[in-house]
Amino acid sequence: MNDHKCIYRYRQIWGDYSLKDGIWVSEKIKVRECTECGQTKTVSRLPTNRRSYCQPEENGDLMADAITFNCISTILRVLYQKKNSVGYRVLVQNVAQRGFSFTQIEEGITCLFQKGWLIRQEKRAGISRWEIFKLEIIPFKWPEVESTLGIRRFDRTDILTQLSLVTMENEQAPMAERLRRILSNQYEQLLSKEEGVLSVEGRTLASSRYPEKYLTIMNTLLEIYGLVKTHERISFRNLALRITGESKGLSPYKKDIEQLLGADLRGFYIYDHSDLCYVSGPFTYRIRGLKGSGKGGYPYIILTEETVAEIEIMEMPKTQILVIENLTVFEEILRRGYYERNDVIILFSQGYISQVQISFILKLLTHAQISEIFMWADPDPFGIDIFRNFSRHLEKLGVEVKPVLMDKHSCKRLRIMKPLGNADQELLISSQQEGLPEGLQQLWKYFVDSGMKGEQESFLEVLTDKELLELIPVL
Template sequence: MSISENVMLSNKCQHNYRLRQKWEPFKKTGSHCQRYKIRWSECIFCCKRNFLQSHEREIYGTKGFYGKITDVIENYYQEHAKVLLTGLYKGNNNKHWNNWKNSLLKLYDYQTIMDTISQLHAYGILIKREEKDKDRATYWRITKVYYNEAFLEDIKLFIGISKNEEPHWIKRPFLDFSTKPSTKLGREIQIILLEQKRQYELTGKASIIGVHDVEVVSSSKSKKGYLKLIKILYGLYENVEHSYKMHWKRFSQRVFGDTKAISTNDKKRVELLLGKDLSSYGIIPERDEVIVSGDFTWNWHGFQGTSRAIMNYIPFPRDMIHEMNITSWRTPFLLIIENQDLFFSVVKQNLLDRTQWSILLGRGYITSKELYFIIQACKLCLKKVYVWPDIDPYGYQIAVDIARKVKNYNVSVNLFGYNKEWFRKSNVYKSLEPLDEKIIGDLLEKNDDLPKEVRDVLITMKKNNKKVEQEILIERLESKVLSDWIVKDSTKIAL
């Protein structure tokens, strides 16, 4: 058919257009390779095409490297580069950029992430997909980032994945200490690791024993769990020796190359060995804030603040706490609630008079940041502290720990809801762990001065092999005036 005949056919056609698009091949342009997504509308009858302006492109740099990725990425950005490439590798090179970016920004600042992408992009390791901004014609925004398949083996080597995918910390679990530890905690961790190395290399088996002589993990029962804890201990050693401070996710990324590598069970093993408060080991608590409700004022770098300006409660950033000065505290009573859901139920339902009661979220143990508020309140007008914990072996210990720390301030500490009656009221229970049983046994055998209510509930826990989390008691809050209930149903802690 001639051109004129084709034009005539096109002119007679009642067009039915469909949008068509495809990526063109990459073409080198200066220091980059790029390609555009070609877009056109095409008639399904006569195949007439109307080409549209392209608004998507993919681009990567053409700098060459002939060694390893570590040779071309600046040292400061290598950890972040591992985060990006590990995420893409585990996500089958298909991560949703906006969601992933938001997740990354919870751990790292925006500029660091973008600078890292720029370095990987310059060497062609990362490819950026960009879309032209509708409001700014010359601006292209990132819609996707993925790695160049040509560098897959280099990437796997960089993020520590061997051909058989077995982590290096399993193949070579014990490392040599190049220098002597300079800190007390570093020496303590080194002693643990050297003893484990001796056991493991001598017999092929080893076990780690925590407080109360309870086995934390053994290589014979869980080889991977044991070796993982060994790797974590090396990471904590580096933390204390180099004064690193980071959240669990950041620590997991640094040690294992994956923010999700350390599970809840792994964290529990570390706590069984070293205690719940790991701030001395450079682990920043997952809780970024200290949450308080009450009537008080404070000064921070010359700025005045008052809790009266806030409706229910105030979340203070943890880094801010020791820079604050509590200037007034007007409530004589403080209730420390262990469970987060229960805390918010009490606060948002206004179950306690805010002019008389302050409420502090404890979350299982009291760190130096929460203790700061308690001590400052004790120095002002606080008269009584009430602790409302789970009915488990640790509830009594939390109250005793607080009582010891405030004993010089003439403030009484009381344990609320920790007796047989509260245990009986609960209709949902959890089985005791081996460590729970050990602690209950130690408390009953080694503490002749235990309050009767505490001794009775410990015996009840032991007899029933059960413990109670306080959140299930939320539904019972409205049946009584909570302040009267607290005062009448609490046990004073005597030291």
């Protein structure tokens, strides 16, 4: 017998889905619940034609609309981040914070139950979903969950298999070869000592004795190795999602990974910002019926990947393209006269040129109004490699790229020079200078002989506004 007077509240919930005439439908249930003891009682059940957005197909998979599918992915990601055990209230709160309604979350959870991925444990008997104690993903379904979320993570056994494949490859690309040596060394350690140690100059960064950090870094190195081989660019955030399932999952290990590689991650096709196209120039465009201008912002405009995919170049005079590696230099030369010029389009490459930027340049080239294409990168080994990478993209179209201020004479004008780092020296040793323009070959030899390198920003201190404007001839 209750030692209190029950105070009831009434609410409506959706019941579990059932299959009727080949359609998954639900019923509306009116529930009476005591606010003191939580005791519930079903008052009425009202059959409805409410149809589930998730219906089993003949192959056993579930079909869902785009919103429900995104909600399902969010539910799985929350469960993954919470180590596969989370209370129903906490799950709903976390998913709702990402912009989904309660109804959509209910649809997503129901879909996962129908798919056979989720199990639930009741806190006590009752029909209210708010009494569900926790939700868990069925253990043997984890590979399917990781595949759905795009997570590629190997355990120790799988890593050995992947490493054995890497050791049999002979990569010519300098960055891939550097990674191959690191991974091959780990393979030998794991086979001979049954313990892998990742270290730099005698300092241990990770050990297989502590598998969480070690496996995370090893999975990251294997993923980067694949990126370098395929020249695929990816953001650091998406790389973290791919390895850990969390957007910030690699942040604690970023410094250690860069120390192992001996270079910034930008040299391995990884960037820390969205893949955007920063551009300024004399062209007009149209997208979804709206018109815009390449000089619609000062000193430049920013085009997203989606915009570049849909953009249509309308009008453009005969002009040239100048691609700049450094953001500071890109902004500064626009402010020092290039914004007013109507015969050159300036584009910021964000280091290695991305596929989005290549796509935009190809759309400009279709107008047949581009006379020449120039690139200005850092006067260092990576700058030459960035130029080489960009040139290879366009040489397939028979388009030549000309370097700007990337020669020995220009480099010697700089007031500040820095010694080459380990990654710079390895790049010089492993890369070939054949096929480079004459000026770049001389600059290459200068790096080898002097052991020094420069920075693109340093040119801003030694060049006058007139000299900057004369870098690209007036048409």
